[in-house]
């Protein structure tokens with residue numbers, strides 16, 4: 125599984141930059157948005173604000189940028205600039221917050237999915253296999269569901285499916301069974317205790333194995349696939365005709381969802397043509413026929429960009 129397309133283990137590595145987050149595919153994403161100086165843009169995943177700062181540079185005084193991040197820690201990165209509005213909520217509520225800010229249609233939407241380097245590098249957030257901490261993994265600390273909750277309360281079948289689907293863990297069934305046995309002795313609280321109690325069934329390189337297990341838990345804790353689906357569906361009515369939708373994803377489940385959505389206007393590939401032999405036309409035109417990856421130069425300075433894929437679409 126070391127080379128699995130689905131794995132993000134390269135993102136959970138020590139970051140030497142000290143930055144909150146080094147933006148990935150920065151110039152590519154900005155070009156993809158095709159920014160109009162007086163336009164209205166949405167950055168769904170503000171993080172360290174790397175992409176947002178570049179968007180602001182392209183906007184004139186009349187331009188506006190609405191940014192989302194469900195992690196309140198990102199708020200400290202918001203510049204003192206009257207053109208920017210920070211929304212400390214999940215981007216799955218895109219439409220609601222656009223309405224709240226009296227905006228209906230926007231010129232472009234960017235989403236740079238997943239976790240920031242800051243989240244991986246803050247031990248107590250519980251995202252990283254490199255540290256010991258509470259099994260948390262919430263991007264939004266206001267939500268009650270944590271990784272410990274999932275490990276201690278999900279059924280064996282639910283755990284099996286989480287590890288299989290979101291982490292491609294080779295022995296996900298055995299892992300789920302072991303978790304259910306071990307939690308009956310002592311419920312899970314911390315990362316190290318969890319790793320120790322399942323160490324007997326680890327397959328292959330333990331770092332890679334736990335990277336897959338942690339990715340799966342993180343996707344489940346934050347309902348990342350559900351949030352992405354809802355955001356994509358709301359992005360179409362939220363865009364003006366000709367407006368751009370730009371998504372950077374980091375694993376194949378997300379990328380497939382984005383690819384299908386751009387192609388069919390739905391995240392699942394339609395099973396068959398309807399009775400008239402026609403398919404519903406996608407509301408989007410695909411601008412990037414193939415996903416755009418990081419250049420050799422970027423890969424050299426930011427190994428976390430390794431699994432990034434950028435896709436661009438335009439509202440018809």
Ligand SMILES: C[S@@+](CC[C@H](N)C(=O)[O-])C[C@H]1O[C@@H](n2cnc3c(N)ncnc32)[C@H](O)[C@@H]1O
Nearest residue numbers: 147169171172173174175193194195214215236
């Ligand atoms: C990869 S980072 C974005 C980095 C940013 N583009 C930059 O240049 O610094 C992803 C950020 O999006 C946030 N995020 C992820 N999923 C989210 C969601 N469903 N709703 C709101 N924010 C989300 C995370 O908290 C994290 O800060």
